[in-house]
Amino acid sequence: MKGYRASRLLPRLWMLCVYAFLYLPIASLVFFSFTESSLPNVWSGFSLRWYRALIADTDLKEGLWLSLKIATLTATAAVVLGSLAAAALHRYPRFFGRALFSGMVSAPLVMPDVIVGLSLLLMLVSLQRLLGVPERGMLTIWLGHLLLGMAYATVVIHARLKDLDPQLEEAAQDLGARPRQVFFLITLPMIAQSLVSAWLLTFTLSLDDVVLSAFLSGPGSTTLPLVIFSRARLGLNPSVNAIATVVVVIVAVGVTIASIMIARQERRRSNEMTSARRCR
Secondary structure, X not given: OHHHHHHHHHHHHHHHHHHHHHHHHHHHHXXXXXXXXXXXXXXXXXXXXXXXXXXXXXXXXXXXXXXXXXXXXXXXXXXXXXXXXXXXXXXXXXXXXHHHHHHHHHHHXXXXXXXXXXXXXXXXXXXXXXXXXXXXXXXXXXXHHHHHHHXXXXXXXXXXXXXXXXXHHHHHHHOOOOHHHHHHHHHHHHHHHHHHHHHHHHHHHHHOOOHHHHHHOOOOOOOHHHHHHHHHHHOOOHHHHHHHHHHXXXXXXXXXXXXXXXXXXXXXXXXXXXXXHHHO
């Protein structure tokens, strides 16, 4: 009996240690964002001093706004392009250059960010010398993030497309549905969860990217991670904890809303499938 209890207790204890390792640093960051002290890891009483300082900190606010804009545009474009790439790989298992195409799509996943950032920088500098555009700024950062985000989105969406039952789409076509109707009424609802997951993943990757942004940023286009990284060299204060807490809240709210939407959609699908089986 004791051995059975120990066998049940050890996995729970292990999971507790894993969660503590992952989330205690974030919890401590949020905790010390409310300190009165000027040191980021010293508690000297509850205060909203650093949130008030954050309101007056132009660099942090502009960096956060720029990061949110780039992350939103990156996630949206990555899902669109990743869906097209995943559909091509799934629908056409054999075409000329498929292996090369698949390798090029997956290459950013295994290449170091330093190599990707340096190669993009050299290419953009060459284009700027020849054409005069683009200048390094928000556009170039977005292009770099899109390159990386599209690779992740393609992998996530392609994995979902592999699990789809092709007979559902064939049945819809046999019943007279046009290809556009099949996509919007059959395929899109079934891959909606993977699209949301890919969007959240690429949004998060873009929001906290440092390496690519450092290579591709220009004057007046400093993202939030770059602002924090540059201040870390001179010494941080709890205002960084405050802005990090704001980002954590934004991401947590987004993930919660997405999880609720996915859960509702899954329940709706299961109820519809149950109703369809009963009608048979």
